[in-house]
Amino acid sequence: MNSQRRSLVLALPGLGWLTVFMIVPCLIVFFFSFFERGVYGGIEYNFGFDNFLRAAEPIYLSIFLGSARIAALATLIAVIIAYPAAYAISLAPKDRQNTYLFLVMLPFWSNYLIRTYAWIVLLNREGLINKALGGAGIITEPLPILYNDFAVITGLVYNYLPFVILAIYASLQRLNPELREASTDLGAPAWVTFLRVTLPLTLPGVAAGAVFVFVLSIGNFITPDLLGGGRIQMVGNLIYDQFLSARDWPFGAALSLILIFIMMLLLFTQAVFVNRAQQARAAPDG
Amino acid sequence: MKRIFTTVSTAALAVALGAGAVGPWGLGSGAALAADKIVISNWDGYMPKDLPEKFKAETGIEVEVALHATNEEIMGKVVAGKGKGYDVLFVSSPFAEVLHKLGLSAPIDHAKVPNFANLYPEAASLEYDPGNTFSAPYAWGTTGLCYRSDLVEGTPSSWNDLLNPSDALKGKVTMLATDRWLMAAGMLAKGYSVNETSQAKIDEVKSQLIETKKDLLAYDDTTFYSKLVSGEASLVHAWDGWCNYGIAENDDIKYVIPQEGTDLWVDTMVITAASENKDAAHAFINYILSADNGKWVAENILYKVPNKAAMEALDGGLLASFPNLDMAPADMMKQEQLRDLGSAQKAYTKAVTEITASN
Amino acid sequence: MARRALAAHLALTYGFLYGPILVLMVLSFNRAGLPTVWTGFSLEWYVTLADSPAILAAALNTIIVAVVSTVIATTLGTLLALGVERRRQSNAVDALLFAPMIIPDIVLAIALLSFFTLLEVTLGLHSIILSHVVFNIAFVCAVVRTRLKHFDYAIIEASIDLGADRFTTFRRVTLPVIFPGVLAGALLAFTLSFDEFIIAFFTAGAGASSTTLPMRIYSMIRFGVTPEINAMATIIMLISFTLVFFSQRLNRATVSD
Numbered sequence: 001m002n003s004q005r006r007s008l009v010l011a012l013p014g015l016g017w018l019t020v021f022m023i024v025p026c027l028i029v030f031f032f033s034f035f036e037r038g039v040y041g042g043i044e045y046n047f048g049f050d051n052f053l054r055a056a057e058p059i060y061l062s063i064f065l066g067s068a069r070i071a072a073l074a075t076l077i078a079v080i081i082a083y084p085a086a087y088a089i090s091l092a093p094k095d096r097q098n099t100y101l102f103l104v105m106l107p108f109w110s111n112y113l114i115r116t117y118a119w120i121v122l123l124n125r126e127g128l129i130n131k132a133l134g135g136a137g138i139i140t141e142p143l144p145i146l147y148n149d150f151a152v153i154t155g156l157v158y159n160y161l162p163f164v165i166l167a168i169y170a171s172l173q174r175l176n177p178e179l180r181e182a183s184t185d186l187g188a189p190a191w192v193t194f195l196r197v198t199l200p201l202t203l204p205g206v207a208a209g210a211v212f213v214f215v216l217s218i219g220n221f222i223t224p225d226l227l228g229g230g231r232i233q234m235v236g237n238l239i240y241d242q243f244l245s246a247r248d249w250p251f252g253a254a255l256s257l258i259l260i261f262i263m264m265l266l267l268f269t270q271a272v273f274v275n276r277a278q279q280a281r282a283a284p285d286g
Numbered sequence: 287m288k289r290i291f292t293t294v295s296t297a298a299l300a301v302a303l304g305a306g307a308v309g310p311w312g313l314g315s316g317a318a319l320a321a322d323k324i325v326i327s328n329w330d331g332y333m334p335k336d337l338p339e340k341f342k343a344e345t346g347i348e349v350e351v352a353l354h355a356t357n358e359e360i361m362g363k364v365v366a367g368k369g370k371g372y373d374v375l376f377v378s379s380p381f382a383e384v385l386h387k388l389g390l391s392a393p394i395d396h397a398k399v400p401n402f403a404n405l406y407p408e409a410a411s412l413e414y415d416p417g418n419t420f421s422a423p424y425a426w427g428t429t430g431l432c433y434r435s436d437l438v439e440g441t442p443s444s445w446n447d448l449l450n451p452s453d454a455l456k457g458k459v460t461m462l463a464t465d466r467w468l469m470a471a472g473m474l475a476k477g478y479s480v481n482e483t484s485q486a487k488i489d490e491v492k493s494q495l496i497e498t499k500k501d502l503l504a505y506d507d508t509t510f511y512s513k514l515v516s517g518e519a520s521l522v523h524a525w526d527g528w529c530n531y532g533i534a535e536n537d538d539i540k541y542v543i544p545q546e547g548t549d550l551w552v553d554t555m556v557i558t559a560a561s562e563n564k565d566a567a568h569a570f571i572n573y574i575l576s577a578d579n580g581k582w583v584a585e586n587i588l589y590k591v592p593n594k595a596a597m598e599a600l601d602g603g604l605l606a607s608f609p610n611l612d613m614a615p616a617d618m619m620k621q622e623q624l625r626d627l628g629s630a631q632k633a634y635t636k637a638v639t640e641i642t643a644s645n
Numbered sequence: 646m647a648r649r650a651l652a653a654h655l656a657l658t659y660g661f662l663y664g665p666i667l668v669l670m671v672l673s674f675n676r677a678g679l680p681t682v683w684t685g686f687s688l689e690w691y692v693t694l695a696d697s698p699a700i701l702a703a704a705l706n707t708i709i710v711a712v713v714s715t716v717i718a719t720t721l722g723t724l725l726a727l728g729v730e731r732r733r734q735s736n737a738v739d740a741l742l743f744a745p746m747i748i749p750d751i752v753l754a755i756a757l758l759s760f761f762t763l764l765e766v767t768l769g770l771h772s773i774i775l776s777h778v779v780f781n782i783a784f785v786c787a788v789v790r791t792r793l794k795h796f797d798y799a800i801i802e803a804s805i806d807l808g809a810d811r812f813t814t815f816r817r818v819t820l821p822v823i824f825p826g827v828l829a830g831a832l833l834a835f836t837l838s839f840d841e842f843i844i845a846f847f848t849a850g851a852g853a854s855s856t857t858l859p860m861r862i863y864s865m866i867r868f869g870v871t872p873e874i875n876a877m878a879t880i881i882m883l884i885s886f887t888l889v890f891f892s893q894r895l896n897r898a899t900v901s902d
Contacts, residue, residue, distance in 0.1 A: 003731060004732060006728075007727070007728040007729070007730075007731040007732050008728060008732070009728070010724045010725070010727050010728030011724065011725050011727075011728030011729050011732070011738075012728070013721050013724060013725075014721040014722060014724060014725030014728075014782050014786065015725065015738070015741065017721055017778060017779065017782055018741055018742075018744075018745065018779060018782060018783070019741075021757065021760070021775055021776065021778070021779045022744065022745055022748075022753070022756075022779050023741075024760060025753070025756035025757050025759060025760035026748070026752075026753075026756050028756060028759045028760055028763065029752065029755060029756045029759065032759070037632070039387075039628055039629050040384050040387045040388050040626075040628070041361075041365055041384065041388065042365070042388060059636070059639060059640050059643060060639075062643060063639070063643050066643065081658060081661075084651055084654045084655075085654060085655050085658040087651060088651035088652055088654060088655040089655065091648065091651065100655075102893060103659060104658075104659075104662070105889075106886060106889060107662050107663065107666060108836075109836050109885040109886065109888075109889045110666065110878070110881060110882040110885055110886075111839075111840050111859065111862065111878070111881050111882075112840050112842075112859075113840075113842060113859055113862045113863055113866060114669070114862065114874065114877075114878040114881065114882075115665065115666070117669075117862075117866050117874060117878075118665035118666065118668060118669050118878075119665060120866070121665075121668060121669065121672070122664075122665055122668060124516075124518055125458075125503070125517075125518040126516045126517050126518050128668060144457055144503075146504075147503060147504040158661070158662075158665070161658075161661075161662065162662070165658075190647065215747055219747075219749030219750075219751075219752075220749075221749070221750070221751050221843065222842065222843070222863075226866060229460075229503065229504025229505060229506065230463045230504055230505030230506065230642060231499065231502065231504060231505060231642065232642075233639065233642040233643040236749060236751060237642075238639065239749070239751050239752065240751050241358075241635070241639070243362055243751070243755050244356075244358040244359060244361065244362035245358045245464075245465060245635060245638075246631070246632070246635040247361065247362070247365055247384075248632070248635070249755075252755070253755075256749065256751075256752040256755070259749060259752070260747075260748060260749075260752065263747050264747075267743070267747065325851040325852040327851065327852075330864050330868055331868065350851075350852035350853055350854060351852065351853055352851050352852045352853065352856070353856070353864055355863075355864050355867045355868070359846075362847075363758075363847065366755075366758045366759065366762055366847075367758065367761075367762050367768065368762065370762075370765075370767070370768075370851075371767070371768060371850050371851035371852070372851045508867045508868050509867070509868060
């Protein structure tokens with residue numbers, strides 16, 4: 001048995017599992033998307049592309065765009081918070097960096113639902129933040145900070161921030177310190193070194209973290225459900241509603257496929273971007 | 287030695303798959319195995335906690351309780367899984383109608399449920415299921431406005447008080463999230479039927495509800511009464527029984543049916559066609575419909591039950607504290623009953639999507 | 646100057662990450678159970694929790710699901726990583742391994758439910774486990790592969806040259822080197838499975854016997870601000886933090902060996 005065959009044997013059980021419990025079920029969903037909802041919610045097997053045409057109607061397009069907007073804002077804010085945090089960790093003494101990172105990741109190991117729930121407690125009209133601000137005399141009327149975009153974006157940033165910090169930190173780690181020193185030696189001020197050397201070279205890390213937040217946010221269901229108070233409709237909720245309230249499985253399946261397609265496209269773009277950055281770095285005069 | 291690798295991994299796979307085929311390990315559902323056991327699904331907190339225990343003590347039948355937060359949740363699961371594993375489902379009348387039309391409900395054999403005799407005659411002639419052929423009514427009531435009389439000026443009297451709240455109430459109002467009740471509020475405000483299917487009227491109501499959304503705190507099906515208690519909200523769109531939960535915690539909370547009228551909803555018990563223990567399921571329904579247990583349920587969940595014998599036995603003090611419990615069935619029958627909309631459901635879903643997606 | 650600003654920013658970030666968690670922990674000891682008024686120290690909510698057989702049963706179910714799916718996924722995922730890392734890179738395989746991490750939960754949940762229904766598989770804890778293994782394999786595999794990237798395959802050949810058979814080589818050479826990765830993968834898998842709500846909700850059987858803790862928590866949150874959640878949050882967090890802490894210690898010890 002040669003090594004290629006041996007490695008196939010090692011991989012087979014895992015690949016088999018994914019084939020049986022992921023590919024086959026997803027193919028079923030794929031087939032659903034070409035049929036019609038029955039009057040009471042079953043599936044009528046009339047083949048057609050109607051569901052995909054329907055997904056292009058303005059209302060559904062606007063939900064895709066609205067989700068993209070919320071996901072993009074969450075991503076942007078997460079990156080803005082994460083970059084300096086990761087940078088600060090990378091500047092810390094070597095022996096403390098791991099502890100700092102560990103502390104960043106620790107909250108992630110608690111329960112997602114509970115972490116989201118904490119924000120309901122903090123943000124509601126009679127919640128801690130409003131009480132504190134009111135008590136300090138900063139506001140007279142409670143701020144409407146729950147059940148809107150703000151709350152949903154806060155929840156998303158809160159849950160995914162650790163990953164962005166980790167991704168950016170990893171790329172800062174890979175950075176060759178000599179490059180920075182060279183720039184400083186050549187007389188560049190610290191901010192020029194940062195803008196012209198550090199930032200461009202860590203962009204792949206930023207991209208990896210950003211795509212991660214964006215992809216997980218746009219398909220998210222729980223955060224808009226709990227923090228949006230039914231007022232924020234994202235693609236995840238739309239899909240959920242098709243399968244549950246509307247019992248329109250074919251349309252829900254079509255929406256799911258479109259969502260997966262968008263995600264794949266993003267990840268592909270990011271992979272190309274990272275590859276290019278790596279090639280540029282590998283090139284002798286790049 | 288490579289054989290060990292494959293043996294180990296194949297064994298792991300076989301164990302896992304075998305477990306899947308063989309079924310439950312340890313705590314798995316034993317519905318198919320034990321003859322005297324049924325699985326029911328109900329809303330959380332919608333029946334006395336120790337009811338399964340007492341039922342078992344009396345009949346020897348074990349009841350396993352699954353919980354759902356909304357009609358949609360349980361419908362999604364039951365439609366997908368053809369109801370397998372469940373024996374009795376608690377769903378609202380339009381959803382019971384769908385289960386029946388999809389062939390997922392079993393006919394109810396009245397010979398096995400003598401306690402149907404305890405029901406009000408009105409409860410046997412409900413439009414969605416005259417004669418209770420596929421569903422047994424569990425609780426019924428109206429949808430209206432639940433409010434903090436200390437925070438709302440005057441008494442709300444119209445659906446428009448909810449849909450176009452006064453400046454003082456803006457941002458302190460919630461509406462029900464389920465599409466049928468959300469749309470019903472808009473339909474009733476305009477004097478239309480809660481089962482209206484004309485596209486023009488659906489669009490008209492949709493525009494109104496998009497306007498209303500700007501003034502809403504949230505859409506809320508499950509926690510509106512606690513928002514009233516905490517003071518987050520002052521006026522909420524509510525089912526009567528759930529408003530009672532608020533009234534129980536705060537005397538200033540009141541319930542009112544708007545002058546335009548409202549819907550009569552019925553939460554029903556349906557036996558699944560897939561049930562492997564229909565006799566036990568019938569016994570369970572019969573147990574619930576007894577006079578004593580009906581009274582116990584009403585006292586516990588603070589919802590009206592369609593059980594004449596039970597309601598007549600209720601304590602006067604309870605009725606005084608929760609006036610909406612005292613509504614006569616004849617008055618309830620004057621309200622329009624929610625029905626399944628058939629193919630028009632699609633238009634409702636789309637309208638509600640547009641409402642919740644609007645800014 | 647800039648350094649100090651960065652340090653301050655990092656401190657604020659930790660405040661943001663830990664603030665909400667600390668608030669829940671403090672509130673879990675509040676007698677009134679209301680989030681806004683402190684009415685005195687009390688363990689009442691912990692007692693309520695300990696008295697609730699439904700929640701304890703759900704916690705037990707979750708642990709069963711998480712442990713079994715972690716064991717299966719760690720075994721298969723590690724083998725998969727070993728197999729894949731030594732093969733020519735294949736985009737199809739990479740995509741297959743990546744897919745479970747990005748497919749929205751709700752889609753995978755519906756797909757699996759349709760699949761089980763079509764095959765007439767009785768749903769229960771086992772169907773949740775089968776489903777959780779799907780995404781767990783992918784995560785374990787990804788973590789172990791990162792570890793294998795730095796693996797020097799020459800030591801395997803050296804071991805075989807020295808007369809060790811393949812199994813001994815795996816046990817004595819490969820496994821110790823990749824072990825921190827395997828452990829990290831297992832821990833990740835356990836957490837993901839312990840946390841997972843939507844897929845569990847759809848693939849669970851009827852009734853309390855396959856209700857998991859996240860399903861229970863979701864319904865509690867949906868039904869309002871119940872103080873028991875705070876107590877439960879505190880317990881879950883303390884357990885998981887302790888677990889992560891010790892595995893980290895173990896991990897470090899192994900690395901330094």
